[in-house]
Amino acid sequence: MNSSQAVSSRSPGSRGLPAKAIIREVGLRDGLQSIATVLPTAQKQEWILDAYACGQREIEVGSFVPPKLLPQLADTAEVLAYARTLPGLFASVLVPNLKGAERAIEGGADLMILPLSASHAHSLANLRKTPDEVVAELGRIRAARDAAGSKTLIEGGVGTAWGCTLQGNVPVSEVLRLLQALLDAGADRVSLADTVGYANPYAVSTLVEQALKIAGDRFCCGHFHDTRGLALANAAAALQLGVSRFDASLAGIGGCPHAPGASGNASTEDLAFMLEAMGVDTGLDINALLALRAKVAGWLAGEATHGAMWRAGLPNNFKPAAAR
């Protein structure tokens, strides 16, 4: 089970890149929450089982939000219970508040992720709280977790970290302040998300470099959206600084409410190819992932899917990083 390290057990490989990296599958949460199709629980379980067989060991299985808000994720408790049956699978859930956190703790999630929006305007519009009110909520979640004697880890995920469709610029200083505040309030780890696809490799390098100074090993993940085609370039920029965990969504599902038809998350299969091609071991079987992608895209017929590898396939000289 991969625990809270961020820049995970990193033995540097070539050119100082991490030797290993983890792709955390978020298609079942960030992907499904943004599209209309409601996958039956049995299909979610099949997706998780197949992803596990592909080598995925960290999966965000859903979100403990009110079912009225996101009927697509109403079965999160059941999906989480299923995920916990797979040995060594690290199952995370998104929680919007203490109430959601209590369900995550009760369900025995390995990790709960509390999203915070660094954009004040986005935070008020989406979460109806200021960023600092979310930080305070994380403090309450930490207290509840500790009181319950639970081992569920707490991640503070700072979104709109590179800008926001409502507010425009989000100052780096504000993002860094919030990372520190989350850690001070009891987060086991923190991450950064480019929620709306405003990041670029330069901005990623600049912000992640400073985030690592603040959070060190507790900086755990980069979450990049491909809205403007830069998810992989941005992931590569973070990788160069030693970040070794990335969120991604099979077939890039998820989209962006602000750009209809645009790409959502980085595609799991494309990111896996990039990392493996660069010699960074992900533990993933890319051809198996491509087969799973075809299956899930079939379930989601009519929804936009994304990515390049599903058409192109692996190069004929491809060797997984672990085989070199």
Add this chain to the structure above:
Amino acid sequence: MNSSQAVSSRSPGSRGLPAKAIIREVGLRDGLQSIATVLPTAQKQEWILDAYACGQREIEVGSFVPPKLLPQLADTAEVLAYARTLPGLFASVLVPNLKGAERAIEGGADLMILPLSASHAHSLANLRKTPDEVVAELGRIRAARDAAGSKTLIEGGVGTAWGCTLQGNVPVSEVLRLLQALLDAGADRVSLADTVGYANPYAVSTLVEQALKIAGDRFCCGHFHDTRGLALANAAAALQLGVSRFDASLAGIGGCPHAPGASGNASTEDLAFMLEAMGVDTGLDINALLALRAKVAGWLAGEATHGAMWRAGLPNNFKPAAAR
């Protein structure tokens, strides 16, 4: 007019990135040669004029190959003559051999690009020559150019530099040997192309670093295909080493004969966004490029187009690099 510099008149910007970069439009050559639609000459001229109005100052306008082989490019002489009427536009053409070069010289092209395939198998299959026979041809082209007193520059473009669908691996040592051989034979400049989308940011860094040692300022351009989604990440890797000229194709047209439906070249508009967002001045008006993209995509209705920016548009806090 941008002359033969490679890592062009580079005053380093932030994080050592070039302050400026040039996107060489190759849609009219690499794009159109790979799709079935034959654009009328008048539409090509309109494309060039609009691209010029968007700020593009380097355009590969066609290829002097036999019209029987590529009817899409049969009007290259006429298109070149038109391009030469636009002040300060640097017009290049692809030439497969001495015969094509003679036409480029006669037409007054600013630059002729002789493609060479570093993969022996690909070279024989596509050019019916070994790589060293192409080097020898470049020597003859240089002699003809000098004898004619022409100012047309000569670029040796080394393709399949990161691998090949026929041969698989292409040794770095062979790519470097061919770069040196092209320079020795009289190339004014050399470039590297990932013809089939096999490159990754690590491999780009590794090869370009060595190519720069050999060619210095005469290394002029990175040509990345997006077949596996990595064109922008690869361009970012080359940019970090100071490379400041990239080939790209409006709407990413071009495709890959070995992966039907897959992306072709890097999309001009997406690459322009990445560079500008990173603070690298391209001189391009991205919204004008997006309007041109819509027009050209309309002309090419039915052909696959690619890229992300046309759906997402610019971030609302976007500032061109030159305006910061």
